[in-house]
Amino acid sequence: MTFRASPFVRPALLALTLGLLGSSGAQSGTATQTASLVATPPTAPTFCTEDLELYVELEVGGRNRGTRLVYPEGEALWVEAAALTPSEAGYVAAQKDCNGVAFVRLNPTLRTRLDGQALSLVVEANPALLGTTTYRVGTGQVSYASDLPLLRLSYSVAAAADVSRGVDTAAMQVAVQYWRGNLRLEGSARLAGGQGRTPGTVYGARADYDLSPSWQVGAFADAGSGEERFGVRSSLSRLVLRDVGPIELDFPSDAEVQVTVDGETRTAFLAPAGHLVLTDVRAKYTSGTVAVRWTDGVREGQSTFPYRQASALQPGSFGVTGEVAWNTRAGLEANVEGRYVLTPQVSLQAGFEQSNGTPRASLGAVWQDGEQGANLNASTDFGVRPSGAPSAEGVGTRVQAGYAARTGPVTFGLSSTWTVTPAGTDPRRSEARLVAAYNRSSLEMYASVAYSLSRELSGRVGLDYRPTAAALLSASADMGREGVRFRVRGRFMLGSGRSVAVEGRPGPGFAAEYTQAIDNDLLRLNVQNLAPYVAGTYTLNRGISATASVNSSGQGAVSVTGSVSRVAGQLTWNSTRDGSVLFLKTGVPGLTLRVNGQPQGRTDAAGDVVLTGFRAGLPLQLSFDPSELPIEVGYRQDRVGLLPDRAGVNELDWRENFTVSRWVTLRWAEGHSAAGATLEVAGQVFTADDEGAALLPPLPAGVPALLRSEDGTQRCHVVTGPKGEVPACGS
Structure with missing residues (x-):
């Protein structure tokens, strides 16, 4: 699907777009509109007289349509046809020409307010007369494909030292990457050493290629420290997302609509006035939010639609990854994993691994219902000794089950794990766990307890309280083999990037921390009643990431990390590798x-x-x-x-x-500038200044326009030229 930008438009330019495009059928996706304009044979109009002529400020469906000529005829109202958009065809009861200009009689079921003194006409939106548009969103995957080459040098240097021993550890890593289209190449080297260690260097090389968006292949090699390893790898997948639609909305007038699924803009298009139905809305998670933002050039808004589904993938989706390598020390190594979605709730998993001469296989099944918050996972492993005899250590079956639910501010969950080996149930890997939480406004409380078949009981309770936006108070208690441990903590934001945190525990357990943001840098100071008593860290983040730290025990460390990239002739520095x-x-x-x-x-x-x-x-x-x-x-x-x-x-x-846009001088037939005149194009009005200049956006060729003098006594019809230019009247 073609990606298009979305709402938040300057009113004049958006309204012009609305008039020129007409309906969403011209946009990406599939849209069907049920209404069409009513056409009647031209007859001699009885309303077309100067006695009924009235210039008013027209508003339809909450959107201003500019100054328009209106003819009241009894209970009927005739307005310029150009004031309505194609999506408002249901508002038209009849159509006739008056002095060469098309006029339409408004549907008598419309609610209108004509103010002869204020010279205004308001036409309220009537959803029953508007059409229904169905728009297929689809995956809306934006294409980021690029054939631009990327050359990147990344680096990392780190060292730690002690006053009494000197440099304890030191390491340096450098990598060169080249990316272009579907091809990725990388070479790297890492050197490490320190007190009591033999310096060693490890070299690596990688090459990967995308045969298709769903099929990747690659090769790799590593050497150093007396060991070489090289091999190939591949991955293949077919992941089809499920539809969380339909989503329905109503718009009183044409509007630019942007559809966002879990923070990702899927599509943007022009929606006609009326009822909008969004279908084929694909979501990548079992729960999330679809947001629809809209604007009609004057008003803007957003509607959100939370969703929950049993699974994000449709049945038939699958993914397989595999790697085979030769290790000069361990021999043949292999690792293959696969997953297949059988139903929206059930998926099957399988794997094979060989390491150190011992093969191991696994099979599993997962049942998960994201809507109900329940899951069940069963898997079994089987290993074989190098001699071919079954390995008891490699046999095991594991079953996991869980359930989670939320009612208002309360969330609770229950889970259990049961592990069986040939020797029987493994008590240390079999347990039941219960969790609960309460979250409302500035207070959050939580608790969890777990009991294993080895008769070990553990748990935790705590609360977080935020009295103001700049303060957070916490207290917790942990229970385990060593008894119960309590902790209290407070963090306070002081403004200007400063914060203070304090923490206390029974016995020797006091600590305090002060942080100060300096532009993109960060200073952190720590004080505690256990050695080292004082520590300080400064992090520089300005195209590179550099950190230096020292403490009162005479220890210090420094590290520098970053990369430099060249793309499209531009050189950029970054603090990440x-x-x-x-x-x-x-x-x-x-x-x-x-x-x-x-x-x-x-x-x-x-x-x-x-x-x-x-x-x-x-x-x-x-x-x-x-x-x-x-x-x-x-x-x-x-x-x-x-x-x-x-x-x-x-x-x-x-x-x-x-x-x-560009400034264009509007002129009358005699060549004089049309000072103060208005140019009406596709339902939008542009006003010229005292010299006849108007700011116009790019116009397509062959669009009819009406030039009208400021007092309405002079007007003429023109048609934009081959390059969208506006000719003088009569030319």
Whole structure:
């Protein structure tokens, strides 16, 4: 499905889009609209007289349609046909021309309010007269495919020392990665040593290739410390998500709609006024939320729809991973795992492993009902000695069962595990556990207790209380073999990135911590009544991550971690060694982009930016500040939820989210500028300034427009040219 940006549009540009696109059938997905315009043969209109002519400010379905010509005829109202959108065809009772302009008579069942003194006409929305649109969302998977090469050098250096012994440990790791399309190559080296240790170096190489989105193959090799290991690996999957729809909403007027599933924007489209039914909404979890955000250029809102389902995968889904390697010390090694979804509640699992000359196989079945919060897991392992005789240590059957439920602020759960070996029930690996929690407003209480067949009883109780947004008080008690241990803790936010935490336990157990955020850096000081008594740590996070720590016992440590990447001619520094890269195209120079609310980059002269430091498969929100945009630039949305799925370069073309307008001088037939005039295009009105200049977005060719003078006495019809230009009247 083609990804399209969504709501939060500047009203003028959105309204133009609504008029030009007409219905959601032009958008991605599948949409069906049940209404169509009523057409009647032209007849001599009786209402078309100057005595009935009235210019009013028209509002339909809560959205302003500009200054319009209206003819009241008895109980009937005739309005310009251009003031209605195609989705409002049910509002039309008849259609006729008056002086070359199409007018429609409003359906008499509509509720209208005509104010002759205020010169306004309000037409209330009537859902019964609007159509029904069905929109198929599907997986809505955004394509992040990119053929841009990524070259990355990652590094990590760490050392720890003691005043009396000198350097205790030291390690350094360097890796070079090259990613392009479906190909991934990596080479690495790691050197480690220290007091009493023999320095050693380990080298590694990796090569992976995606034969398809669901089938990956690769090879690897490691050498060093007297051991070599090399082999191949592969994974194959077919995962089909279940549908959590249908979802139904009503809109009084055409609106831009954005559908987000668990934080990931699946699609955005133009929804016609009326009843909207969203189908084929695929969710990746057993429970979560579908959010529908909308705007009609004036109003905006959001509706949320929580869901729960027995399983996120449809029957027939499966996944298999396998790896085979030769180890110069241990010989042949293998590991294969597979899973098959039999029903929405039942899945089968199987595995095979060979290590140190001993093969081991496993079979299992899982029953899980996400809607009811219940699960049952049964598995068995079977191992064989190198001689071929069964290994008693390798035989075992394990059964797990659990149930969880929530009623208001109370959550409770019950689980049990039973493990059987040839010698009988294993008491240390067989237990029952009960958990309960209460969570309301600023108070949370929790408790858990477990009992094993070895007659061991353990448990924990505690509470968290938040008297203010800047304070958290906690108390807990743990019960086990060593008796009962109590602990109290408090954390207080002091503002300006500062916080203090204190902790106390019976006996020698007092500790305090002070933290101070300095831009992106962090200072942490610890004090306790056990050695070391005082410790301090400073973390630098500015393109690299560097940490230095010392304590009163004479110990210290330092580490430096980071990477430098080159993508699309841009060089970026990052404080993490790996992670995904997003190459974003906006077409807007100098725009600051935020990832999860934090500024991460600024677009270059071409409107492009490279963002780094996030992981594939984790959702993130991309946003910008609309106030940074120049007046000529409009936008369809100021944020979007993404789920980049590539560990290398993810590329997203977001240029269609922005519209660059231009100043156009409107002119009458004699060539004079149309100062103060209005240009009506597709139901939207643009007003010219004192010099006749109006700010217009890009217009398609062949769109009819009406130029009207400020006092309404002069007007003419024009049609946009081949490049969307607005010609002078009469040309």
